Amino acid sequence: MPIPEDVTGEEIDKDVRQELQSLPKTLAEDVAKNLVMVARLIDEDPEGAYGYSRVALRLASRVAAVREAVGFAAYASQKYSEALAEFRAARRMTGTAELWPLMADCERGLGRPEKTLDMAGAPEVQKLDKAGQVEMRLVAAGARRDLGQLDAAIVTLQSSELASHAVQPWTARLRYAYADALLAAERTDEAREWFAKAVEADRDGSTDASDRLAEMEGVEFTDALDEDDDADADADAGSDTSADEAEDVRTDLNPDNGAADKAETDVDKA
DSSP: OOOOTTOOSTTSOHHHHHHGGGSOHHHHHHHHHHHHHHHHHTTTOHHHHHHHHHHHHHHOTTOHHHHHHHHHHHHHTTOHHHHHHHHHHHHHHHOOOTTHHHHHHHHHHTTOHHHHHHHHTSGGGGGSOHHHHHHHHHHHHHHHHHTTOHHHHHHHHOSHHHHOOSOOTTHHHHHHHHHHHHHHTTOHHHHHHHHHHHHHHOTTOOSOHHHHHHHHHTOOOOOHHHHHHHHHHHHHHHHHHHHHHHHHHHHHHOTHHHHHHHHHHHHHHO
16 A cells, blocks of 8 residues: 655654564564554544555564554454454553453444453453543443443443543543433433533543533534525625616616617518
């Protein structure tokens, strides 16, 4: 797959670059460039990112960072079976548990929420950092909802992290998930309150909490571009009407114009 000229491979994380040092220099550079493309495309073009990840995998399948990148690209493309296999491979290579919540969510994607809940209670969860534990809680709550256990999902999300007034990278998503679960359980007033709290914490627009809250409040948004188009159309219609009216005025002021037109017609007939 083509690599843009502005991609050098130096853009990758230093830890990943260090992993690639086990490869011959030219090969390491090629792998690095493909990994850069994975990171660049994964949000906007998951399938494109997946394609570059497969190239990197073909070049360096024994590098943990490559297997992890393939897993993320497959996950973003909803290829959950492949993502799970790659995450497992990366975990075997590194011995860390940080991919555990993603692996559990892949089980959800494969229609196995019970397996997800088993993983939520596994010892690996205790090895996760705070962000990882919150992620695991979100995944477990999603599995409860998959099983139709709305009340259990709400309880799963109730935690010290949810109650905290401090804003962390995960706060908006946690509050949003809680609000959404409350709404699904028809606890509307509480849901509105927590969507508002999610909006307060969502500094980078990672959720659509503001839209959800506006919808609950009955606020309708009008596209400014549509308004401009309507205004232009009205202006054009007004211009046409004004032109017609002006022509009528000229005719009224110069009645000979009509006679002249008739005379020209008579000449043509002759």
